[in-house]
Amino acid sequence: MTPAAFLIAAAFAALLRGGVFPQAAPEPLQAPAPAAEAAPDPEYGAWLAEACAACHGGATPGVPALEGRSFAELRAALEAYASGARTHDQMGVVARSLTPEERGHVAAWFAGRPAEP
């Protein structure tokens, strides 16, 4: 990543966490993120989100849309699926196939998308 892109990503991450500067304290999540985690990388998140599109492609009754939901909500959901606190066959195996950093990347990407009408 270029330095400029990194700064944009870091600022984006800070905004998502409700802060203004990258070093601002993040809001507490339902499942705490590991310490010293890299800033969310929405470009990487966009790649990870391609897999989600097979099922989460729109507002259908069986599978919820993810675009525009809060970073905290999405991240907490992924952590809960990964730990088994929340259960769903596909979401469990998908969440566990991601590292904690990757769960942050994909949550950041969906949080940054406009909600579907």
Place this chain on the structure above:
Amino acid sequence: MSSPLRPASALTRRGFGKLTLGAAAFGLATPSLAQGAAPRLVVVGAGPGGATLARYAAQGGGLSVTLIDENPHHITCPFSNYYLGGLYPFEDLVQGFDKLKAAGIEIVQGRAADLDREGKAVILADGTRVPYDALALAPGIDFKWDAVEGYTPEIAETLIPHAYKAGPQTQLLRAQLDALEDGGTVVVAVPGNPYRCPPGPYERVSLIAHLLKSTGRTRAKILLLDAKSSFSKQALFEQGWTRHYPGMIEWVPAEFTGGGFASLDAGARTVTGLSGEVFHGDVINFIPPQKAGAAARLAGLAGEGDWAPVLPETLQSAHDPDILILGDAAAQGDMPKSAFSANSQAKSAAAALRARLLGARAFPARYLNTCWSLIEVGDAVKIGATYKAGAEKIETAEPFISETGESAETRKATEAEAYAWYESFVRDVWG
């Protein structure tokens, strides 16, 4: 392996000037890379693998993408069993290519008849050469017509449909089922592994039973002749059949069929197992043994085998790094031959291709599959897994499967999920 090169004038006369301009100007199938043009990706097959690859590779620009298919649309195998069961309209299985065109993908209707790997061109059945810098082959399956005496493409189209490539045969089978009298027998014959959609035949039997039951024909019988001695989601299906269709479905495993089928008599409407046992059906759905679609067996890409081996990280052919092979045709390892798998493979293959050809950021391959099966309205089950690129093959990372003890609410939620997936998947693949 290679066909003679055609002169540039022949190409333009065929109205292919636009497509082949860069190469035709040199009178050779010179890769466009060498001429500073956008690298040319040619994709054969506009099913779930090929169309997904074309869309995702075109995303972000920088590539010229051409998608070749024999048909002007694709009819999905997913949900074709729902149609057979009277639960889904046939028209909604038909996916057009207009949104792919709108995404800048050039659609060519034709059949890839030959492959010139040295000259890097696909040769269509009408002789047209389509040059490529990268080629992706996603032709799905072909049937082994020589495996069963008496079964031919003509018989499949008129009397004993396989209905295992969705299309007119799916409609023929439905018409035959609609005409079946109460007390009649339906035979569904299933091949040995590997074949397209492992739970597909068992969902089909379930939804044929649904059709018969919901039209008052509960004395009809379905004989499920199997080349195997076990099958995908077996405990779930068997529990569902007992629960919803008592006495209607009889599974006949390899022990009685002999592990395959020797012959078929379309006139007498009988199937003879390798065991010698003869089975009669008023309606017969014969699903033949399978191999990679013809395009993936051109120019030695499948070696001596039935399927074309690929590298697990990129889906590049094990025989040619400029060729990708996706979906059912690929020998990739642990993923089942399913539309979901093909869609998932295409995304990793597209990202890796853009990294190689355009220097785009590279990401690690990720693979996922889910196969939902509807047993009866309100009662669906699923099986799936995450996969990773191993050293030799795509390997299962973590699997899951529905449980026999699940609540009715869970089964209903799984059914809703299947419908939602199909709607979402169709948009993901064809736009």
